[in-house]
Amino acid sequence: MDVARPSRVVSGVLHPIQPPSSFVVASNSWPSSLIALQSLDLPVEGAYFPAAYHDLVKAKRHRYSPWCSPCDFTLSLKRGVVYLVSGTPGFVSKCVTALGPSAPIVAHVEVRARGLSLKCLKQSLLAARNLVKDLGLVPTIWWDEMFGGATTSRFVFGVSHELAAEGPPTVIPSLPRDLGNFLCGKSGHYGMPLVDQGSLPTFSEVPAARKAIWHENVLLPRGLLPCHKPQSRVYCPSVFHPGKFGVRPLALQELLRLYQLPLSMDSAIRDRHFNLQHALPFESAPPPDMFVSFFRQLWSGDTGGVEI
Numbered sequence: 001m002d003v004a005r006p007s008r009v010v011s012g013v014l015h016p017i018q019p020p021s022s023f024v025v026a027s028n029s030w031p032s033s034l035i036a037l038q039s040l041d042l043p044v045e046g047a048y049f050p051a052a053y054h055d056l057v058k059a060k061r062h063r064y065s066p067w068c069s070p071c072d073f074t075l076s077l078k079r080g081v082v083y084l085v086s087g088t089p090g091f092v093s094k095c096v097t098a099l100g101p102s103a104p105i106v107a108h109v110e111v112r113a114r115g116l117s118l119k120c121l122k123q124s125l126l127a128a129r130n131l132v133k134d135l136g137l138v139p140t141i142w143w144d145e146m147f148g149g150a151t152t153s154r155f156v157f158g159v160s161h162e163l164a165a166e167g168p169p170t171v172i173p174s175l176p177r178d179l180g181n182f183l184c185g186k187s188g189h190y191g192m193p194l195v196d197q198g199s200l201p202t203f204s205e206v207p208a209a210r211k212a213i214w215h216e217n218v219l220l221p222r223g224l225l226p227c228h229k230p231q232s233r234v235y236c237p238s239v240f241h242p243g244k245f246g247v248r249p250l251a252l253q254e255l256l257r258l259y260q261l262p263l264s265m266d267s268a269i270r271d272r273h274f275n276l277q278h279a280l281p282f283e284s285a286p287p288p289d290m291f292v293s294f295f296r297q298l299w300s301g302d303t304g305g306v307e308i
Helices: 032-040 051-056 089-099 118-134 252-258 263-271 288-299
Strands: 022-027 044-048 081-087 105-109 138-143 154-159 194-196 234-237 244-248
Touching (some): 022 032, 032 081, 032 105, 051 263, 118 138
Antiparallel strands (some): 234 244
């Protein structure tokens, strides 16, 4: 050990999150912020999100679901609560405008990337950021790949000036992961195309870039999943075909981990039998742990992340 080299000790202690009040969640899409609140056991005064997802988010200490639909959300400002607003641009604009920029708000403007061209996706992200600014909120953009994810997704948040007095929360780099970290060798199907592992570019031949990496129109596992093409085929290892890669889209179980959903939701989501050819309800939403990081930066003084 080189004792002359300066070292730095990083504490791994997480301080308790102490928000100033309870929360009200309003979303016309997937309620990631509510899932985060549930995981931290933080107080929820009300939650309004599509009824189709009510049975997927279990309410603690309740025998019945206390959740409500977005149409029941009252836009009258309540004192002593923090608003977590997420969804389509129109929904976020309506809620934030009615509540006013002086209200304590964390907003996420959803950009549904599936099927968009890269040009349209870039324009949609810019429009979301401009909307946040026009609503009087402080914008901050988080990259999934920097938060331990393996997609090219970008998430546009807005924070009220009251909460962002010292600047808005920002994404803290986590350990980098790629598609290969989420692939399951037991997934796949009989009859899927197979290729020899030796026929693919080696790690030394593939650029170490944080992006989707293609080889003959199939994604290599060393890269990322393009958020606008989530059903792209991937070279996947298979325990049933040693020395071969299966060529297939990601299975549901792999997508659940890729989108960083809690394990406790797996069974309920699998029971829904979602059609993977259509957009999944959570593929355009920030992972719940992203909101957890938000809360920690705002109300505990912790940042998290890792030094690379």
